[in-house]
Every structure is written in C-alpha cells, then in structure tokens.
Amino acid sequence: MKNPLVSISILNANFLNLEQEIKKAQNIGIKWLHFDVMDGHFVPNISFGAPILSSISQKFKLFNDVHLMISDPAKYYMDFVKAGADSITFHLESLKSEDEVVNLVNLIKKENVKVGISIKPNTDVKQLLPFLNLIDLVLVMSVEPGFGGQKFMDNALDKIEFLSKYKDENSLQYLIEVDGGINNITYKKCASKGVDVCVIGSYLFKSEDMKKSYELLME
Ligand code: DX5
Ligand code: ZN
Secondary structure, eight states, X not given: OOOOEEEEEGGGSOGGGHHHHHHHHHHTTOOEEEXXXXXXXXXXXXOOOHHHHHHHHHHOOSEEEEEEESSOHHHHHHHHHHHTOSEEEEEGGGOSSHHXXXXXXXXXXXXXXXXXXXEOTTSOXXXXXXXXXXXXXXXXXXXXXXXXSOOOOTHHHHHHHHXXXXXXXXXXXXXXXXXXXXXXXXXXXXXXXXXXXXXXXXHHHTSSOHHHHHHHHHO
C-alpha cells in the first residue's frame, strides 16, 4: 500500500509566523500546500483570499492546492489562477446544474490549472459520476467544511473506496483526496481504501514535533 501524499492545510498554521511554518513543512518533505478559502456564506467561517496565496506562491515552489469553500466559485476562480494556484477545487453543492459544473471545469482547465470537485459529508458520491471523466481530482470531505481540528467522519472511507474502484474499472486518472480530521490513525485507514492525497492541518501544525508526527504517518 503506497503512502498518500500530504497536502498541508495552512488554516491552522500560526499566521504570525506563516513563512517559518511553511518552511518547516517544506523541510520535512511536504510538497503540497492546501488553501482552505472560506467566504462565511457557503461555510460559517471566513479564512483568507488570493492575496495570501500570491505572497506565498512568490516565495515557495510548492504545489498550491486551492480548496474553494465559497458560494460563487465561477466568480472568483480566476483570482486564484492569477495568484499561483496549481489546482482549484470547488464544491459540487455550490453550483445549481450539471451544465454549470461542466462549464466551470472547462474554464479552469483552460487556464492550465488542475481542476477538482469536492463533496460534503452528506452528499452522495454518485452525484460526481457525470464529471469523473473530466476532472483531475476529487476531494472527499471527512468533516463538515468550515473549521480545522474536527473529528474524522468514517463515511468518507466508503466514498474513497467507491471512487478508487470506479477509477480502476473505468481507467480514469483523477486523484482521490480526503480532507478533515486526518491523523496517524485515519491516514492509514484512508490509505487502505486507495486515497492518493491527505489534507492535514492541526495534526501537523499543532504538534510538538512536526517532523516526528509526519514520520509517524509514513511508518
Ligand atoms: C475544513 C478544512 C479542514 C482543514 C484540515 O473546512 O478543509 O478540514 O483543511 O483541518 P484538520 O486537519 O485540522 O482537520
Ligand atoms: Zn480543505
């Protein structure tokens, strides 16, 4: 079983020392940076926007994995393209029709940026079926989006297993990513179901020794 990539979420980093925090992550070998963008409308919390991404992407050469937890991703995705996003994931629940979803997927792809769709814990994974041949990444939420430090919800495991099987049976290429409540226990559970990327915030940023906690994941 391969070790999933870690996409470290800066949502729970110490914003007063963000540069040092990202350097710490980079020095232990983390390659993906996860940006949890929240508008206080799609989710009951406000986080940060494109200017933060722009400053970071000018300083660090990491894979900028942008997660838009916002009500109008079609209106704002270009700000994140310009700010240096390598991948932009929006929520299926934030759009009203399949046409809107396909249209936004194509707009993001046109910018040579990877495109992902995320689903909340209560959204049926089968609602993704019309889009799986079009996208580069599926983000399965294992917590209700909006806050870091929540408890992992096991129903994410069934979705990961379904997506992994479907991908093999249909020779599709999308990466499977999971987000929320990932620690050294849930990381291994998700890896056993075929996940490719794990978003991790508090388990690493709130740990006494980030390097040790990271090594515990990879054991
Ligand atoms: C929820 C956020 C969090 C964050 C990771 O909207 O997307 O899941 O990335 O938070 P932790 O790792 O602290 O659960
Ligand atoms: Zn996220």
